[in-house]
Amino acid sequence: MRRSIRNAKRILTEAFCGWIATISITEEDAGYCFGDNCVFINFNYTDTLQKRFGVNEMREIHIHGEATDKKSIVFGHNRHPQEPEPMLAKIGGRFFGLHLVDKILYETDKHCQNNIQILCCFLAMNGVICEEIKNIYVLGQSMSPVDIEYFDFLMRSSKVPSVDNAEEKSNVLETGDELYELTQRMQFVIDEIGYHNTASESAKDAMERRLQREQCVRNERYRKEFLKMLGKPTKKELDSVKVAPRTEDAKWHISYFGDMDKKWKEIVMKELGCSNYELYPSIDDCISKWKK
Numbered sequence: 001m002r003r004s005i006r007n008a009k010r011i012l013t014e015a016f017c018g019w020i021a022t023i024s025i026t027e028e029d030a031g032y033c034f035g036d037n038c039v040f041i042n043f044n045y046t047d048t049l050q051k052r053f054g055v056n057e058m059r060e061i062h063i064h065g066e067a068t069d070k071k072s073i074v075f076g077h078n079r080h081p082q083e084p085e086p087m088l089a090k091i092g093g094r095f096f097g098l099h100l101v102d103k104i105l106y107e108t109d110k111h112c113q114n115n116i117q118i119l120c121c122f123l124a125m126n127g128v129i130c131e132e133i134k135n136i137y138v139l140g141q142s143m144s145p146v147d148i149e150y151f152d153f154l155m156r157s158s159k160v161p162s163v164d165n166a167e168e169k170s171n172v173l174e175t176g177d178e179l180y181e182l183t184q185r186m187q188f189v190i191d192e193i194g195y196h197n198t199a200s201e202s203a204k205d206a207m208e209r210r211l212q213r214e215q216c217v218r219n220e221r222y223r224k225e226f227l228k229m230l231g232k233p234t235k236k237e238l239d240s241v242k243v244a245p246r247t248e249d250a251k252w253h254i255s256y257f258g259d260m261d262k263k264w265k266e267i268v269m270k271e272l273g274c275s276n277y278e279l280y281p282s283i284d285d286c287i288s289k290w291k292k
Contacts, residue, residue, distance in 0.1 A: 001097050001100055002100055005100055005101070005104045006104075008104075009104060009107065009108065016073070016075055017070045017073055020045050020067045020073060021067060021070075023045075023046055023067060025046050025047055025048050025051050025052065026051070027051040027052075028051070028052060029052070029054070030052040030053050031291060031292050032053055032287060032290045032291060032292060033054070033290055033292050034053065034055065034290050035290070038059065039059050039060070039061075039122075039123065039126050039128055040055055040059060040060040040061070041060075041061055041063050041119065041150075042060055042061065042062045042063065043063055043064060043141055043147065044140075045062065045064065045065060045066055045067040045073060046067055047066070047067075047068070058126070059126060061118075061119060061122040063115055063118075063119060063150070064110070064115070074110055074111075074115070075110070076108040076109055076110050077105075077108065077109060077110065077146060078109060078110050078112055078145070078146045078147075078148075078149065079105070079109070080102075080105035080106050080108075080109045081106070081109050081111055081112070081113065081211060081215075082106065082207055082210060082211040082214065083106055083214055084099060084102040084103040084106050085099065085102060085185055085186055085189055086099075087182060087186060088102060088186060088189065098189060098190065098193060098194060101193050102189050102193060105193070110146065112147070112149035112150060113149065113215050113218075113219075114218060114222075115150070116149065116150065116153050117218070117219055117222040118222070119150075119153075120222075120226075121222065121225075121226045121229075124226070125229075129243055130157040130158055131243045131244065131245065131246045132243070133157070133158045133250045134250055134251065135250060135251050135252075135253060136154060136158060136250050136251070136252050136253070137252075137253045137254075137286060137287060138151075138252065138253070138254040138255065139255050139283045139286060139287065140255060140257075140283055142261070142264075143254075143264070143265055143268045148268070148272075151268070151272060152272060155272045155273070155274055158246075158249065158250035159246070159249040159250065159274070160246050160247065160248060160249055161245075161246070180206075181206050181209070181210070184202055184203045184205075184206035184207070185203070185206050185207050185210060187199065187200070187203045188203035188204060188206065188207045191203060248276075249274070249276045250276070251276050251277065251278070252269070252274060252276065252277035252278070253277070253278055253280065253286050253287075254269075254277060254278070254279050254280065254286070255279075255280045255281075255282060255283045255285070255286040256279050256280070256281065262279055262281075265279060266279070
Protein backbone atom coordinates (compact mmCIF):
# COMPACT_ATOMS: atom_id res chain seq x y z
CA MET A 1 0.00 0.00 0.00
CA ARG A 2 2.83 2.38 0.86
CA ARG A 3 4.50 1.65 -2.47
CA SER A 4 1.27 2.19 -4.41
CA ILE A 5 0.59 5.52 -2.71
CA ARG A 6 4.16 6.72 -3.28
CA ASN A 7 4.01 5.71 -6.95
CA ALA A 8 0.69 7.52 -7.37
CA LYS A 9 2.18 10.70 -5.95
CA ARG A 10 5.33 10.37 -8.06
CA ILE A 11 3.41 9.74 -11.29
CA LEU A 12 1.03 12.63 -10.66
CA THR A 13 3.89 14.99 -9.79
CA GLU A 14 5.96 14.01 -12.83
CA ALA A 15 2.96 14.30 -15.16
CA PHE A 16 2.00 17.73 -13.85
CA CYS A 17 5.56 19.09 -13.86
CA GLY A 18 6.08 17.61 -17.34
CA TRP A 19 3.02 19.44 -18.61
CA ILE A 20 4.15 22.72 -17.02
CA ALA A 21 7.55 22.32 -18.69
CA THR A 22 5.93 22.22 -22.16
CA ILE A 23 4.54 25.75 -21.76
CA SER A 24 6.78 28.20 -23.58
CA ILE A 25 6.16 31.94 -23.37
CA THR A 26 7.53 33.98 -26.26
CA GLU A 27 9.07 37.35 -25.50
CA GLU A 28 6.94 40.16 -26.91
CA ASP A 29 5.50 43.44 -25.69
CA ALA A 30 1.88 43.13 -24.58
CA GLY A 31 1.45 46.90 -24.73
CA TYR A 32 1.13 47.69 -21.02
CA CYS A 33 3.30 49.51 -18.53
CA PHE A 34 2.61 48.96 -14.84
CA GLY A 35 3.57 51.47 -12.15
CA ASP A 36 6.47 51.04 -9.76
CA ASN A 37 3.99 50.73 -6.89
CA CYS A 38 2.58 47.46 -8.27
CA VAL A 39 3.50 44.01 -6.96
CA PHE A 40 2.36 40.74 -8.48
CA ILE A 41 1.24 37.39 -7.09
CA ASN A 42 1.63 34.84 -9.89
CA PHE A 43 -0.42 31.63 -9.65
CA ASN A 44 0.42 30.09 -13.02
CA TYR A 45 4.10 29.03 -12.79
CA THR A 46 5.12 30.94 -15.97
CA ASP A 47 7.34 33.95 -16.68
CA THR A 48 4.61 35.72 -18.67
CA LEU A 49 4.80 38.88 -16.58
CA GLN A 50 8.50 39.30 -17.29
CA LYS A 51 8.43 38.40 -20.99
CA ARG A 52 5.17 40.11 -21.98
CA PHE A 53 4.79 42.95 -19.47
CA GLY A 54 8.37 43.80 -18.50
CA VAL A 55 7.75 43.21 -14.78
CA ASN A 56 10.84 43.19 -12.58
CA GLU A 57 11.24 39.69 -11.13
CA MET A 58 11.82 41.20 -7.68
CA ARG A 59 8.26 42.58 -7.75
CA GLU A 60 6.73 39.20 -8.51
CA ILE A 61 6.18 36.17 -6.31
CA HIS A 62 5.32 32.76 -7.75
CA ILE A 63 3.05 31.65 -4.92
CA HIS A 64 3.04 28.03 -6.17
CA GLY A 65 6.51 27.83 -7.69
CA GLU A 66 8.05 28.33 -11.12
CA ALA A 67 8.05 26.16 -14.23
CA THR A 68 11.85 26.49 -14.46
CA ASP A 69 12.28 24.87 -11.04
CA LYS A 70 10.40 21.57 -10.71
CA LYS A 71 11.17 21.28 -6.99
CA SER A 72 9.42 24.58 -6.31
CA ILE A 73 6.12 23.61 -7.94
CA VAL A 74 3.20 23.35 -5.51
CA PHE A 75 -0.07 21.78 -6.59
CA GLY A 76 -2.81 19.80 -4.95
CA HIS A 77 -5.77 20.41 -2.65
CA ASN A 78 -6.50 22.47 0.48
CA ARG A 79 -8.46 19.97 2.55
CA HIS A 80 -5.77 18.35 4.70
CA PRO A 81 -3.24 20.86 6.11
CA GLN A 82 -2.97 19.09 9.48
CA GLU A 83 -0.02 16.79 10.06
CA PRO A 84 -0.71 13.03 9.98
CA GLU A 85 -1.83 11.45 13.25
CA PRO A 86 1.11 9.32 14.53
CA MET A 87 -1.06 7.19 16.85
CA LEU A 88 -2.71 5.56 13.82
CA ALA A 89 0.68 4.19 12.76
CA LYS A 90 1.45 2.94 16.27
CA ILE A 91 -1.82 1.02 16.53
CA GLY A 92 -1.03 -0.75 13.27
CA GLY A 93 -3.24 -3.05 11.22
CA ARG A 94 -5.87 -1.26 9.17
CA PHE A 95 -5.13 1.90 11.11
CA PHE A 96 -1.62 1.88 9.66
CA GLY A 97 -3.13 1.88 6.17
CA LEU A 98 -5.29 4.81 7.20
CA HIS A 99 -2.15 6.55 8.47
CA LEU A 100 -0.51 6.15 5.04
CA VAL A 101 -3.49 7.83 3.35
CA ASP A 102 -3.53 10.50 6.06
CA LYS A 103 0.16 11.16 5.41
CA ILE A 104 -0.08 11.38 1.62
CA LEU A 105 -3.05 13.76 1.86
CA TYR A 106 -0.97 16.01 4.10
CA GLU A 107 1.95 15.89 1.68
CA THR A 108 -0.24 16.82 -1.30
CA ASP A 109 -1.99 19.73 0.45
CA LYS A 110 -1.03 23.19 -0.83
CA HIS A 111 -0.49 24.40 2.76
CA CYS A 112 -1.91 27.81 1.92
CA GLN A 113 -1.23 29.27 5.37
CA ASN A 114 2.49 28.57 4.98
CA ASN A 115 2.43 30.21 1.55
CA ILE A 116 0.63 33.21 3.03
CA GLN A 117 3.47 33.63 5.53
CA ILE A 118 5.93 33.65 2.63
CA LEU A 119 3.68 36.14 0.83
CA CYS A 120 3.75 38.42 3.88
CA CYS A 121 7.56 38.38 3.80
CA PHE A 122 7.51 39.21 0.06
CA LEU A 123 5.14 42.14 0.61
CA ALA A 124 7.23 43.46 3.48
CA MET A 125 10.47 43.20 1.49
CA ASN A 126 8.82 45.27 -1.25
CA GLY A 127 7.66 47.91 1.21
CA VAL A 128 4.00 47.01 0.87
CA ILE A 129 1.87 47.96 3.88
CA CYS A 130 -1.52 46.27 3.75
CA GLU A 131 -3.25 49.29 5.28
CA GLU A 132 -2.14 51.34 2.26
CA ILE A 133 -3.30 48.98 -0.49
CA LYS A 134 -5.94 50.82 -2.53
CA ASN A 135 -6.56 48.47 -5.47
CA ILE A 136 -6.35 44.72 -5.99
CA TYR A 137 -6.55 43.22 -9.48
CA VAL A 138 -7.46 39.59 -10.10
CA LEU A 139 -6.58 38.62 -13.66
CA GLY A 140 -7.57 35.28 -15.18
CA GLN A 141 -7.78 33.56 -11.79
CA SER A 142 -10.67 31.17 -11.23
CA MET A 143 -10.91 32.05 -7.50
CA SER A 144 -11.78 28.41 -6.89
CA PRO A 145 -12.17 26.98 -3.35
CA VAL A 146 -8.66 25.51 -3.44
CA ASP A 147 -7.18 29.05 -3.50
CA ILE A 148 -9.82 30.84 -1.46
CA GLU A 149 -7.59 31.19 1.62
CA TYR A 150 -5.33 33.59 -0.28
CA PHE A 151 -8.23 35.82 -1.25
CA ASP A 152 -9.65 35.67 2.26
CA PHE A 153 -6.28 36.83 3.62
CA LEU A 154 -6.03 39.69 1.10
CA MET A 155 -9.63 40.68 1.78
CA ARG A 156 -9.17 40.85 5.55
CA SER A 157 -5.84 42.68 5.16
CA SER A 158 -7.19 45.39 2.88
CA LYS A 159 -10.45 46.44 4.51
CA VAL A 160 -11.38 48.76 7.33
CA PRO A 161 -11.20 46.84 10.63
CA SER A 162 -14.53 46.13 12.26
CA VAL A 163 -15.80 44.21 15.25
CA ASP A 164 -16.24 41.18 12.98
CA ASN A 165 -12.77 41.08 11.42
CA ALA A 166 -10.60 42.84 14.00
CA GLU A 167 -10.58 39.84 16.31
CA GLU A 168 -9.18 36.45 15.43
CA LYS A 169 -11.74 33.69 15.15
CA SER A 170 -11.42 31.40 18.13
CA ASN A 171 -12.73 27.94 18.78
CA VAL A 172 -16.06 27.80 20.57
CA LEU A 173 -15.10 24.76 22.59
CA GLU A 174 -12.41 24.61 25.23
CA THR A 175 -9.59 22.14 24.71
CA GLY A 176 -10.47 18.83 26.34
CA ASP A 177 -8.11 16.43 28.08
CA GLU A 178 -5.39 14.78 26.02
CA LEU A 179 -7.11 11.42 25.68
CA TYR A 180 -10.35 13.05 24.54
CA GLU A 181 -8.49 15.19 22.02
CA LEU A 182 -6.60 12.18 20.65
CA THR A 183 -9.70 10.03 20.23
CA GLN A 184 -11.57 12.89 18.55
CA ARG A 185 -8.69 13.52 16.12
CA MET A 186 -8.46 9.83 15.28
CA GLN A 187 -12.20 9.71 14.74
CA PHE A 188 -11.88 12.72 12.43
CA VAL A 189 -9.35 10.89 10.23
CA ILE A 190 -11.45 7.71 10.22
CA ASP A 191 -14.63 9.55 9.26
CA GLU A 192 -13.11 12.03 6.78
CA ILE A 193 -10.99 9.49 4.91
CA GLY A 194 -12.73 6.19 5.53
CA TYR A 195 -16.31 7.41 5.45
CA HIS A 196 -16.05 10.36 3.06
CA ASN A 197 -16.31 13.62 5.00
CA THR A 198 -18.67 12.52 7.76
CA ALA A 199 -16.75 13.75 10.82
CA SER A 200 -18.76 15.17 13.72
CA GLU A 201 -18.43 18.78 14.85
CA SER A 202 -16.57 17.73 18.00
CA ALA A 203 -14.01 15.81 15.91
CA LYS A 204 -13.62 18.76 13.54
CA ASP A 205 -13.11 21.13 16.48
CA ALA A 206 -10.42 18.89 17.98
CA MET A 207 -8.58 18.71 14.65
CA GLU A 208 -8.91 22.47 14.16
CA ARG A 209 -7.37 23.08 17.58
CA ARG A 210 -4.42 20.89 16.70
CA LEU A 211 -4.03 22.56 13.30
CA GLN A 212 -3.97 26.00 14.92
CA ARG A 213 -1.23 24.89 17.31
CA GLU A 214 0.81 23.48 14.43
CA GLN A 215 0.35 26.64 12.38
CA CYS A 216 1.36 28.88 15.28
CA VAL A 217 4.67 27.01 15.50
CA ARG A 218 5.24 27.37 11.76
CA ASN A 219 4.27 31.06 11.79
CA GLU A 220 6.76 31.75 14.55
CA ARG A 221 9.46 30.00 12.53
CA TYR A 222 8.68 32.19 9.50
CA ARG A 223 8.73 35.30 11.70
CA LYS A 224 12.16 34.48 13.08
CA GLU A 225 13.55 33.77 9.61
CA PHE A 226 12.19 37.05 8.32
CA LEU A 227 13.66 39.04 11.20
CA LYS A 228 16.96 37.32 10.54
CA MET A 229 16.80 38.51 6.91
CA LEU A 230 16.22 42.07 8.15
CA GLY A 231 19.28 41.90 10.35
CA LYS A 232 17.36 41.68 13.62
CA PRO A 233 15.86 45.19 13.87
CA THR A 234 15.44 46.56 17.37
CA LYS A 235 12.05 46.97 19.01
CA LYS A 236 12.50 50.74 18.74
CA GLU A 237 13.02 50.46 14.97
CA LEU A 238 9.95 48.25 14.60
CA ASP A 239 7.83 50.59 16.71
CA SER A 240 8.95 53.56 14.61
CA VAL A 241 6.97 52.27 11.62
CA LYS A 242 3.76 54.25 11.99
CA VAL A 243 0.81 53.33 9.78
CA ALA A 244 -2.26 55.50 9.44
CA PRO A 245 -5.47 53.57 10.08
CA ARG A 246 -7.41 52.57 6.99
CA THR A 247 -10.44 54.73 6.24
CA GLU A 248 -11.89 52.79 3.30
CA ASP A 249 -11.73 49.29 1.87
CA ALA A 250 -9.45 48.54 -1.05
CA LYS A 251 -11.29 48.20 -4.35
CA TRP A 252 -11.14 44.88 -6.18
CA HIS A 253 -10.98 44.71 -9.99
CA ILE A 254 -11.70 41.21 -11.29
CA SER A 255 -11.71 39.81 -14.82
CA TYR A 256 -14.13 37.02 -15.70
CA PHE A 257 -14.54 34.59 -18.58
CA GLY A 258 -18.14 34.00 -19.55
CA ASP A 259 -21.42 34.28 -17.64
CA MET A 260 -20.84 31.26 -15.39
CA ASP A 261 -17.45 32.59 -14.27
CA LYS A 262 -19.02 35.98 -13.59
CA LYS A 263 -21.74 34.45 -11.42
CA TRP A 264 -19.20 32.37 -9.52
CA LYS A 265 -17.05 35.41 -8.73
CA GLU A 266 -20.07 37.34 -7.53
CA ILE A 267 -20.77 34.44 -5.14
CA VAL A 268 -17.15 34.39 -3.95
CA MET A 269 -17.07 38.12 -3.25
CA LYS A 270 -20.32 37.88 -1.32
CA GLU A 271 -18.96 34.98 0.73
CA LEU A 272 -15.80 36.96 1.46
CA GLY A 273 -17.89 39.91 2.59
CA CYS A 274 -16.70 42.35 -0.07
CA SER A 275 -19.00 44.76 -1.87
CA ASN A 276 -16.34 47.16 -3.16
CA TYR A 277 -15.48 45.42 -6.42
CA GLU A 278 -15.97 45.65 -10.17
CA LEU A 279 -16.09 42.82 -12.72
CA TYR A 280 -14.64 43.10 -16.23
CA PRO A 281 -15.37 40.81 -19.21
CA SER A 282 -11.66 40.51 -20.10
CA ILE A 283 -8.19 41.02 -18.68
CA ASP A 284 -7.60 43.86 -21.16
CA ASP A 285 -10.64 45.72 -19.86
CA CYS A 286 -9.53 45.13 -16.28
CA ILE A 287 -6.06 46.66 -16.76
CA SER A 288 -6.87 49.25 -19.43
CA LYS A 289 -5.50 52.09 -17.25
CA TRP A 290 -1.97 50.75 -17.86
CA LYS A 291 -2.29 50.62 -21.65
CA LYS A 292 0.64 52.36 -23.33
